[in-house]
Amino acid sequence: MIDSHAHLADEAFVPDLDAVLSRARAAGLEAILCVVDATDAEETARADRLAPRWDGIRTTAGVHPHRAGAFAARPDAAKDLVAARLAADPAARAIGEIGLDYHYDLAPRGVQRDVFAAQVALARETGRPVVIHTREADEDTMAILRREGGGCVRGVFHCFSGDRRLAEGAVELGFHVSFSGLLTFPKAWTIRDAAAAVPLERLLVETDAPYLAPVPHRGRRNEPAWLALTLQALAGLRGLDRLALEDRVRLNYRALVAP
Ligand SMILES: [Zn+2]
Numbered sequence: 015m016i017d018s019h020a021h022l023a024d025e026a027f028v029p030d031l032d033a034v035l036s037r038a039r040a041a042g043l044e045a046i047l048c049v050v051d052a053t054d055a056e057e058t059a060r061a062d063r064l065a066p067r068w069d070g071i072r073t074t075a076g077v078h079p080h081r082a083g084a085f086a087a088r089p090d091a092a093k094d095l096v097a098a099r100l101a102a103d104p105a106a107r108a109i110g111e112i113g114l115d116y117h118y119d120l121a122p123r124g125v126q127r128d129v130f131a132a133q134v135a136l137a138r139e140t141g142r143p144v145v146i147h148t149r150e151a152d153e154d155t156m157a158i159l160r161r162e163g164g165g166c167v168r169g170v171f172h173c174f175s176g177d178r179r180l181a182e183g184a185v186e187l188g189f190h191v192s193f194s195g196l197l198t199f200p201k202a203w204t205i206r207d208a209a210a211a212v213p214l215e216r217l218l219v220e221t222d223a224p225y226l227a228p229v230p231h232r233g234r235r236n237e238p239a240w241l242a243l244t245l246q247a248l249a250g251l252r253g254l255d256r257l258a259l260e261d262r263v264r265l266n267y268r269a270l271v272a273p
């Protein structure tokens with residue numbers, strides 16, 4: 015199995031990272047894309063120590079929309095920070111998570127848009143894929159990806175929580191769509207409807223650990239070992255054998271994230 019999005023360098027895993035990693039291996043995880051907040055020096059330092067410990071781990075670097083406020087005066091500084099981090103981290107493969115969050119609105123929307131656009135431009139210039147976080151900002155997210163992506167930026171809409179229309183838009187733009195434990199929540203009808211609409215060759219799964227633990231662990235600290243619950247839910251939804259879906263997801267991940 016491949017977890018295409020987990021915050022393993024988050025402080026939530028500091029006390030028992032070894033145990034988390036060995037449970038992940040025991041559960042059959044082969045690779046994990048560890049998402050790293052480029053603005054957090056402690057997290058980037060933990061990521062530097064983490065990646066050499068397991069050859070299946072690759073990392074990202076990005077400025078999350080929640081952190082965009084610090085770059086209000088100069089959005090391009092976010093781009094410079096991420097570029098420097100990508101250059102310094104031999105395990106770095108993608109730019110993210112980046113995007114827009116109009117649900118929490120932790121930074122002014124205009125600033126979020128500028129910081130997002132600067133990082134999409136970096137993706138275009140470097141050929142790196144992007145990990146997109148978008149919440150209640152469908153139109154603006156798509157507009158910026160179209161405008162700054164120039165038709166060549168690829169990536170994944172992570173922890174998909176939108177509707178079928180957004181999923182179809184992402185696919186049309188050449189993106190993958192990644193589903194999390196949200197898929198297992200009883201009331202997540204809209205997300206399951208979207209998951210049914212994504213072509214097989216664009217599907218990914220993720221834990222977004224330590225967040226969003228799948229049923230029956232809902233509310234607890236999530237970890238990669240629980241990815242199987244989400245994979246199983248997606249396989250059921252698509253009428254597929256779990257192992258067949260696992261193979262498909264592996265190919266999809268390899269197509270997006272360089273070895
Ligand atoms: Zn996110």
Ligand SMILES: [Zn+2]
Nearest residue numbers: 019049111222
């Ligand atoms: Zn995340």
